[in-house]
Amino acid sequence: MNNRPFGRPYRIDAFPPSDYLTPMTIRPIISLPDPKLREVSKPLERVDDDVRRFADDMLETMYDAPGIGLAAIQVGEPLRMLVLDVSDREEPRNPRVFINPEIISRSDTPNVHEEGCLSIPDYYAEVERPAEVTVKYVDRDGKEQLVEANGLLATCLQHEIDHLNGVLFIDYLSKLKRDMVVRKFRKLARDRPPPARMVG
Ligand SMILES: [Zn+2]
Numbered sequence: 001m002n003n004r005p006f007g008r009p010y011r012i013d014a015f016p017p018s019d020y021l022t023p024m025t026i027r028p029i030i031s032l033p034d035p036k037l038r039e040v041s042k043p044l045e046r047v048d049d050d051v052r053r054f055a056d057d058m059l060e061t062m063y064d065a066p067g068i069g070l071a072a073i074q075v076g077e078p079l080r081m082l083v084l085d086v087s088d089r090e091e092p093r094n095p096r097v098f099i100n101p102e103i104i105s106r107s108d109t110p111n112v113h114e115e116g117c118l119s120i121p122d123y124y125a126e127v128e129r130p131a132e133v134t135v136k137y138v139d140r141d142g143k144e145q146l147v148e149a150n151g152l153l154a155t156c157l158q159h160e161i162d163h164l165n166g167v168l169f170i171d172y173l174s175k176l177k178r179d180m181v182v183r184k185f186r187k188l189a190r191d192r193p194p195p196a197r198m199v200g
Contacts, residue, residue, distance in 0.1 A: 001069035001084070001159045002116030002124075024060040027075040031119045032185035038166040041071075041078040043100045047142035051081070055097045055140055058083045063093075067118045069156045071163035074119050082160040086152045099138040101161050104146075107132035113155045115169045123181055127172045129158050 030036055044051060054077070062070040062083055069084035080100045087094040111131035116124045132150045135157055139145050149157050159169055170178045 001156050002065070002067050002118055002121070025057045026064050027057055027061045029061065029065065029070075029074050029118050030076055031121060032168075033182060033189060034119075036073060036076060036078070037119055037163070037168060039073060039078045040166050041073050041080045041164040043080045044138075047099055047138060047140065051099070052140050055081070055083060059085075059095045059097075062118075065118050068152075069160045070118060071160045073163055073166075080164045082164070084153075084156050084160060086156050097140040098135070098157070098160075099140070101135050101137040101157065101164070103133050103158070103161060104136050105134040106130035111155065113152070115155065115159055117159070117169055120168065120170060120181065120185065123170075123184075125169070125173055125177070127155075127159075127169050129155060129172075133158060135161070
């Protein structure tokens with residue numbers, strides 16, 4: 001999820017410490033109309049060092065973008081995993097990793113939030129979702145956890161969990177608006193120069 005509606009600029013201070021000596025890698029984020037964004041991601045069978053290293057890469061990619069949430073499929077990996085940080089600008093960073101997240105209950109009360117998406121750059125729209133959700137997930141230590149989320153955390157979790165099911169926030173808009181966005185991004189992709197060929 002993009003952070004523009006919430007006005008949080010990229011901070012280079014208080015970067016989450018890594019448990020590893022290997023440097024973290026910023027991965028390219030795929031964008032509309034990449035068909036991968038419509039894939040349904042697969043659950044992870046275990047949480048090991050490779051998964052934790054990938055989570056660190058996702059966090060670095062998210063902070064660099066900058067964004068407040070990122071699903072694995074947005075860097076091209078169809079795994080049920082997401083990272084987010086919805087802390088305020090004044091607060092220290094609070095990177096969180098959700099593996100195999102699952103919404104187990106939703107409130108009847110709706111909440112409307114302006115959303116953006118790192119895979120649909122520079123487009124924002126209001127989306128109505130349940131105001132509160134309870135999410136079951138596995139943390140980066142492989143432990144099962146339960147979180148009762150409201151506010152921005154609830155919005156962000158629902159937006160990112162949608163990505164794991166191939167759903168984008170533009171799917172909640174009218175067909176007219178959605179078609180307009182898709183057309184714009186198809187045209188952008190067409191006008192983009194082709195990637196340089198490797199020769200030799
Ligand atoms: Zn998104």
